[in-house]
Amino acid sequence: MSSTTHDFYLGRGADADWLGSVRLASWDGRWLDEFTRARSAGGFITLVALFLRTAEIHEAGEVTLGNHVWPWPWPTSHGTDYVHAFDTGTVWTARRGDRWSLRADEYIPPGPDETPLVFPAMREYCGYTGIDAADTTARRYGPLLGDTYRHDLPQLGLRILTDLTGPPVPGAPSALTGLRAQLPPHLRYAVTADETAVELGFEVFGYRDGDPAAETAAQALSMLPALYGWTDPLGGPPRFGVRVLLADDGRHTTHPVLGDPRARAVLTAF
Template sequence: MISRSTTHDFYLGRGPDAEWIGSIHLGTCACSSVEKIGLARSADEFADLVNSFLHAAEVGQVGEVTHRGHPWPWLWPTSHGTDYTHAFDRGTVWTARRGQRWSMRAGEYIPPGLGETPVVFPHGRDTCGYTGIDAADTVGRRYGPLLGETHRHDLHQLGLRILADLTLPSPGPAPAQLVELRAQLPPHLRYVINAHETTAELEIEVFGYRDGDPAADATAQALTALPALYGWTDPNGAPPRFGTRVLLADDERHLTHPALADRHTRAVLTTT
């Protein structure tokens, strides 16, 4: 059952020549129709189930629907940025999450193995709305699992979101990747993030360690994973969404940094 806001794309076939037949930004309602689509046993049945599902969602106002033949609905250029992609191919329905791999076949988990079908999608650059740094220049880009709705954020907004994710209780079940990251960060740590718009960089200063603390390097290493979680990576070397630089506050900064004079303050964002 779907219990949170998710995005879905639907295709006939897999690969660059697959036929896109619709998309939906599904609201927080529980909806079993997505699971029913996975039971299709022919391309025609799959297309009919998708069409019925999209029309029902549109009438019931439970999601933002885009039918085939209309412009690509997302700000990201391919289905690599969509939460769930469903495709009918070789007599069954396959599902990929955020373009990572085709891991589900008709509801059955398929473990990684040799000979997997590459996750390649038709390109939507001509109609996608994203206008950031070379954002749609490659179908090879991989989008981070925590990108989610932050694809609309500028660097300042993104810095605030990251600080909240690192320091505040989650309002609901947190994504596994965020839980894993927070497990690597001791709860007593405090942060200052400087958002450098001109260089697309978040400079993260960490308070809570003393000089020579062996745990500090592990924390710094964990925080360098933020661009891969909230942005994208490109094997062809195109610019990332943002970069990070992690600094560990020295003993003097612990005493004199005015932004964290109040011991109850866990995090501060500044911009330059």
């Protein structure tokens, strides 16, 4: 299962106090139950410190305390998987730059009076420049970005191939389960990483000519940038683009290894 990133704050908004962060190697809700029950600022601070210390001792993740350097390449918590903040007597949680959707671990539906999702700016501390430190107040990060944010394009292509063609993983993110459901298991893929164009090209084998399900697969693969990257309503560049080419079972000259029905995927590079 992919790791998850978590940030912790006292208060909400641009003036909130950052208490620390962790990248958990695996998701286990029992780790997070205790501090979501905090009913005072002091209690929350103590429980978060204990949680981070426990994760560090058991080597369950990469821990950063609030008096250290900001650990992520994104300069605000809009790029973090889960953000937890104590405010107005309870603990709030926001998921991947969306909204404060949980209060003391109970779902809160959208409403006109909800608090805007604003975080302190950490640009000067994150140590990244250029596109890696683009303004995340506008960006929306894909649910499968996770620990792939460090990957270059060929590494990302390999990760996507593994996610699409490897054995199903119990507890996998729902976005990945939904994507795989649109891709029949008999399909085979050749993926080309074009670093100059910042593009992954997917050649899909296993459909007969004119198979209407082929377009469904092509549409599903076209969503990969939104799942593993980011979108920017202001028009900023995406993390990568995708080009999909459908090939019938007779097309094995480009990548002969895919002539073997046991083969599932191969990565090439320009």
